[in-house]
Amino acid sequence: xxxxxxxxxxxxxxxxxxxAWPASAMTLRSDRPQQASLDLAARPEYASVGKIxxxxxxxxxxxxxxxxxxxWVLTAAHVAGDATAISFxxxxxxxxxAEWFVxxxxxxxxxxxxxxxxxxxxxxxxxxxxxxxxxxxxxxxAVGTMIGYxxxxxxxxxxxxxxxxxRGAQNTxxxxxxxxxxxxxxxxxDFDNPANxxxxxxxxxxxxxxxxxxxxxDSGGGLFIGDGAAAxxxxxxxYIRGYDGKNDSDYGDTAAxxxxxxxxxxxxxxxxxxxxLTVTQESPLTDSAAASxxxxxxxxxxxxxxxxxxxxxxxx
Numbered sequence: 001x002x003x004x005x006x007x008x009x010x011x012x013x014x015x016x017x018x019x020a021w022p023a024s025a026m027t028l029r030s031d032r033p034q035q036a037s038l039d040l041a042a043r044p045e046y047a048s049v050g051k052i053x054x055x056x057x058x059x060x061x062x063x064x065x066x067x068x069x070x071x072w073v074l075t076a077a078h079v080a081g082d083a084t085a086i087s088f089x090x091x092x093x094x095x096x097x098a099e100w101f102v103x104x105x106x107x108x109x110x111x112x113x114x115x116x117x118x119x120x121x122x123x124x125x126x127x128x129x130x131x132x133x134x135x136x137x138x139x140x141x142a143v144g145t146m147i148g149y150x151x152x153x154x155x156x157x158x159x160x161x162x163x164x165x166x167r168g169a170q171n172t173x174x175x176x177x178x179x180x181x182x183x184x185x186x187x188x189x190d191f192d193n194p195a196n197x198x199x200x201x202x203x204x205x206x207x208x209x210x211x212x213x214x215x216x217x218d219s220g221g222g223l224f225i226g227d228g229a230a231a232x233x234x235x236x237x238x239y240i241r242g243y244d245g246k247n248d249s250d251y252g253d254t255a256a257x258x259x260x261x262x263x264x265x266x267x268x269x270x271x272x273x274x275x276x277l278t279v280t281q282e283s284p285l286t287d288s289a290a291a292s293x294x295x296x297x298x299x300x301x302x303x304x305x306x307x308x309x310x311x312x313x314x315x316x
Contacts, residue, residue: 026146026148026150026151026152026159026167026168026169026212026213026214026215026218026249027151027152027153027154027155027157027158027159027169027191027212027213027215027249027250028152028154028155028167028169028210028211028212029154029155029194029207029210029211029212030154030155030156030157031194032209032210034152034167036210037152037167037168037169037210037212038165038166038167040145040147040167040168040169040170040210041147041166041167041168042166043168044228045224045227045228045229045231046145046147046168046222046224046231047090047091047128047129048066048067048068048090048128048129048130048131048222048233049064049065049066049067049090049131049147049148049166049221049222050064050065050066050067050073050088050089050090050091051063051064051065051088051089051090051149051166052064052065052073052075052079052086052087052088052089052119052220053086053087053089054079054080054083054084054085054086054087055083055084055085055086056082056083056084057084061079061083062149062217063075063076063079063149063217063218063219063220063221064079064147064148064149064150064217064218064219064220064221064222064237065079065088065119065220065221066131066147066220066221066222066233066236067088067090067125067128067130067131068130068131068133068233068267069130069271070124070125070130071095071120071121071122071123071124071125072118072119072120072121072130072271073088073097073118073119073121074116074117074118074131074133074220074222074233074236074260074267075116075117075118075119075219075220075236076115076116076117076219076220076236076237076238076258077102077103077106077114077115077116077117078108078110078115078219078238079117079219079220080100080101080102080117080118080119080220081102081106081108081117083100085097086100086119088119088121088125090125090128091125091126091127091128093125093126095121095122095123095125096121096122096123097119097120097121097122098120098121098122099119099120100117100118100119100120101117101118101120101270102116102117103115103116103117103263103266104266110238110239110256111177111186112185113177113178113184113185113186113258113259113262114185114258115236115238115239115258116236116258116263116266117220118267118270118271131222131224131231131232131233132231132232132233133232133233133260133261133264133267134225134232134233134234134260134261135261135264136261137181137182137261139173139187139225139234139235139259139261140173140174140175140176140181140187141172141173141174141203142172142173142225142234143170143171143172143173143208143225144170144171144172144173144187144189144223144224144225144234144235144257145168145169145170145223145224145225145231146168146169146170146171146212146213146214146218146221146222146223146237146255147166147167147168147221147222147224148166148167148214148217148218148219148220148221148222148237149164149165149166149167149217149218149221150214150215150216150217150218150219150221151215151216151217151249152165152167152215153215153248153249153250154250155191155193155211155212155213155250155251156250156251157250158246158248158249158250159215159216159248159249159250160248168210168212169210169211169212169213169214170208170209170210170211170212171189171190171191171208171211171212171213171255172189172203172204172208173187173188173189173223173225173234173235174188174189174190174202174203175188175202175203176188176259177256183262184259184262185258185259185262185263186238186256186257186258186259187223187234187235187256187257187258187259188202188254188255188256188257189202189213189254189255189257190202190203190252190253190254190255191207191211191212191213191249191250191251191252191253191254191255192204192205192206192207192208192211192251193207193251193252194207194211196251198252199251199252200252201243201252201254202254213240213249213253213254213255214237214240214249214255215240215248215249216249218237219237219238220236220237221236221237222235222236222237223235223236223237223257233260234257234259234260234261235257235258235259235260236257236258236260237255237257238255238256238257238258239255239256240253240254240255240256241253241254241255241256
């Protein structure tokens with residue numbers, strides 16, 4: 001294994017001659033058709049995931065986000081933190097953001113586990129049911145479904161293509177980053193290789209039928225457990241780590257998701273500060289995880305160059 005690296009998943013679109021490069025979506029195991037990833041993302045329970053576009057100075061960036069109330073979107077702090085303008089596209093319509101917020105302890109350190117933000121839309125989204133947030137502490141070992149608009153490819157090629165389409169993949173929630181499972185703020189998965197068990201870092205080396213991994217551009221996208229009406233949002237796409245020196249979401253890479261159940265109190269408090277908003281929520285859960293000591297930032301953040309895309313370090 002080569003040096004460990006953590007990279008942001010927000011893709012920055014460089015505007016050249018007035019043309020912005022579009023986004024695409026995540027990597028899937030090499031022996032499965034790409035259409036399966038599109039079909040998974042198109043299921044009704046994942047309609048709440050949309051694409052975020054933001055303006056920062058003269059550049060444009062894109063990420064992903066999940067509608068959790070009629071005019072609120074849950075995303076990553078590194079997506080919302082530096083923006084001067086944000087829009088959210090969902091259900092074929094684009095909505096402007098009125099305000100956006102990041103968790104108070106967010107400093108730009110991905111490994112600390114505070115990579116979570118909220119976007120307040122200027123008007124409610126029509127025709128799309130918000131996701132229901134998970135409030136328990138039993139995510140580990142569950143099959144999670146990742147949905148987003150990041151780069152696409154396979155476990156063999158890594159994230160290499162752009163097509164602007166929403167995709168999905170699945171992975172087992174193998175473990176966590178932190179000192180204890182009940183206070184962890186980060187959920188971790190790895191991209192198991194059906195042809196090489198040595199690519200497995202966490203848990204079982206046997207890949208799921210729709211095994212895959214988030215990629216740049218999936219930042220802020222949702223991780224769900226359960227199907228149909230039972231689907232619950234458990235994570236927000238935060239970063240990936242490359243263990244083979246490629247940092248491209250290929251086999252053996254790992255991904256981290258900010259744990260939704262650790263931040264439900266902050267989410268509720270922020271949303272409820274706006275009178276008259278109905279929150280799609282099962283029951284309140286205190287931010288016990290948010291009170292634990294942050295993990296040291298021992299890994300360096302890298303920039304990722306791919307075509308005209310680059311991942312940027314974010315700061316508040």
